Every structure is written in C-alpha cells, then in structure tokens.
Amino acid sequence: MCGMPQQPPVRSTPSRPRRPDASMSLLTTVMDHSLDEGYAEAAARKKARGDSGVPRPLRAKLGLAAGLVLAALVVTVGAAQARIEAPVVAKEREELIDRVEEATAGADALEDDVDELRDDVGERQEAALKEHGGSQGELVGLLSGATEVHGPGVKLVVDDKKEAEQGGGGPRESTGFSDTGRVRDRDMQRVVNGLWQSGAEAISINDQRLTALSAIRAAGDAILVDNRPLVPPYTVLAVGDGKRLSTRFQNSRDGQYLHALQENFGIRTSISVSDELRLPAAPSVTVRTAEPKAGKGTS
CATH class of the missing domain: 1.20.5 (Single alpha-helices involved in coiled-coils or other helix-helix interfaces)
Incomplete structure (x- = not known):
C-alpha cells in the first residue's frame, strides 16, 4: 500500500504573551517620553550657562x-x-x-x-x-696779631727729608705730584689750620706772626708767608693750653696728616710743650672793610 510520504512533525514554539497595553502604544510613548528631545536639549543648555529664566x-x-x-x-x-x-x-x-x-x-x-x-x-x-x-683795644690787638704776645703753648718743627730733591711741583693730592721729600705750602697750611682748630690763640712760623689775613703760598720750592720767603726747618709756635693743645692737634685729622708725611715721605717733625713762648707782632695789620659800630668804641 503505497501511502503518502511521511513528513516530520512540525514542532510548535510557544509565542510570547502580548502586553496588556499593546493596543495603547501611543499613550505609552507619550507617558514614557513626556518631553521632546529638542526641549530636553534646550533645557540642558540653559542650565549649563546658568540662565535662571529671569528676563x-x-x-x-x-x-x-x-x-x-x-x-x-x-x-x-x-x-x-x-x-x-x-x-x-x-x-x-x-x-x-x-x-x-x-x-x-x-x-x-x-x-x-x-x-x-x-x-x-x-x-x-x-x-x-x-x-x-x-683796654678793649688791647684785646683787639692781641687777637689780630698787632701786638707781641707770650705764654705757654706748643713748639712744632717741620723739616724736609734729609736728602730732599728739587722740583716735583704740585700738591701731594694732584696727579702731577712727584715725591722730592720737601715740605709743601699745602702741608704748612694744614698744620696751621689744625693748630687753630685745636685751640691755639696765636701762631707764628719762623718768627713770622700769622693774622686773619695771612696767606701761605709757594714760589718754586720756597714757602712764602705774607709774601716773605721762609727757609726750612719751619718752626711753628702756638700759644695756648700746652698739653691740651698738643694732644688735640696730634689726634686731629691734620695731626694725623703730618704723621703720614713723616711715615710715607720722610718729612721730619717734632712737637713739644713749652711753658713760655714769645711771639712777635705782625709787621703790619691793615683793616680794609671793617668799621667800629656807632656807640661802641674800642677805648
């Protein structure tokens, strides 16, 4: 008996159950996505830039x-x-x-x-x-150098180097200075000014009395005091409180300068205190511009 060919039985697979709201897909989509993506993106940008929504x-x-x-x-x-x-x-x-x-x-x-x-x-x-x-006039004469004076004081001797040379012009501070071992006019100026500042009341150099108008200058190798040449050694007499005057002068800048001349250039110096010095009067004292005040005579 010929029969029809047998076919393998078809195996059925169970199907998934349908959602209860399958028929309401539009409403479901609206509920799940309440805002459109464009609105959501706009809201995110506004939040990022800090816009509070205030106009x-x-x-x-x-x-x-x-x-x-x-x-x-x-x-x-x-x-x-x-x-x-x-x-x-x-x-x-x-x-x-x-x-x-x-x-x-x-x-x-x-x-x-x-x-x-x-x-x-x-x-x-x-x-x-x-x-x-x-009298008052005598006091003026003493201070101006117009009269002879005497009293205690200091004797200072300044001399050239033993083997002094000629020439070498210019002060020691100048660039053209060359050491010759000779005392310069600038050296004697500093010595005299240092004695005045140390308390000297009257000064002479080689018996040449100094006044307020005296000038110490140089002419070649010679030293002039009021245009009168002096010959070394230069003996300086200064009337004043001897011990105090000597100490103050040697401790002053000018005294140290004189000491440096002795150490560095061979200039010979010596200083001593004397109980009695005699200084001559200045040869001439000329008053050029000063006049006595009215009612205040000198006698």
Whole structure:
C-alpha cells in the first residue's frame, strides 16, 4: 500500500504573551517620553550657562540695585570709621602742636642763655683788661696779631727729608705730584689750620706772626708767608693750653696728616710743650672793610 510520504512533525514554539497595553502604544510613548528631545536639549543648555529664566532687563536692574546697595554700604562704613578715627587724629595733632611749641620755647630759652653768656664774657674780658691795665683795644690787638704776645703753648718743627730733591711741583693730592721729600705750602697750611682748630690763640712760623689775613703760598720750592720767603726747618709756635693743645692737634685729622708725611715721605717733625713762648707782632695789620659800630668804641 503505497501511502503518502511521511513528513516530520512540525514542532510548535510557544509565542510570547502580548502586553496588556499593546493596543495603547501611543499613550505609552507619550507617558514614557513626556518631553521632546529638542526641549530636553534646550533645557540642558540653559542650565549649563546658568540662565535662571529671569528676563535680561530685570537681571540688569537687579544687578544695578545690588551695586548701589554695596556702594552705600561702603560709604556708610567709611563714614563710621572716619567718625571713630577723627578724635584720635585730632588728639595726635594737638600733641604735635604741643611738642612744636615746647621745642620752640626751649630754643628761645637757649638763645636767651647764649645772649646772657656773651654779655658775661664781655664783662669778664673788660674786667680782666682793666685789672691788668689794658683796654678793649688791647684785646683787639692781641687777637689780630698787632701786638707781641707770650705764654705757654706748643713748639712744632717741620723739616724736609734729609736728602730732599728739587722740583716735583704740585700738591701731594694732584696727579702731577712727584715725591722730592720737601715740605709743601699745602702741608704748612694744614698744620696751621689744625693748630687753630685745636685751640691755639696765636701762631707764628719762623718768627713770622700769622693774622686773619695771612696767606701761605709757594714760589718754586720756597714757602712764602705774607709774601716773605721762609727757609726750612719751619718752626711753628702756638700759644695756648700746652698739653691740651698738643694732644688735640696730634689726634686731629691734620695731626694725623703730618704723621703720614713723616711715615710715607720722610718729612721730619717734632712737637713739644713749652711753658713760655714769645711771639712777635705782625709787621703790619691793615683793616680794609671793617668799621667800629656807632656807640661802641674800642677805648
């Protein structure tokens, strides 16, 4: 019996059950995606740039108002601080004024003391002159070098190097100076000025009395005092408080300068204190411009 060919049985696969809301797919999509993607993207950009959604004109007005409030706050705090500091500043100003007035009063008092001391010195000078039979004119003569003087003081001898040479012009500080071992006019100027500053009351060099108008100059290798040539050794006599005058001069800058001449250039020097020195009067003292004050004679 021929029969029809058998076919393999078909195996059925179970199908998935349908969702209950399958028939409502549009509503489901609307519920799952309530916002369109374009709206979502716009919202994200707005959030990223910090836009709060407030209109721009309103934001500008709010910013201006905030700035005005801040400025008013700063002004208020500054005014309050100024009111607090005002009394302190006023007090410091008053204290400064008091200090200035006190210093001014002190300076005025010192000026009065100076005037009184000057008057006292003048009276004592006049009394001393009268006691010794002198006068105010004699005192002027002593100070100007117009009269012979004597008293204690210092004897200073300055001499050239043992083997001094000729020439070598120019002061020791100049570029053209060359050491010849000779004493220069500038050296004697410093010696004399140092003695005056150390307290000398009268000075002579090789019996040539110095005055307020004396000049120490050079002519070739010679040293001139008031246009009169001097020959080494140069003997300088200075009347004053001997020991004090010697100490002050040797410790002064000019005394150290003289010591440097001895150490570096071979200039020979010696200084000694004397109880009695005699200085001659200046040959001539000419007054060119000074005149006595009216009512204040010299006699």
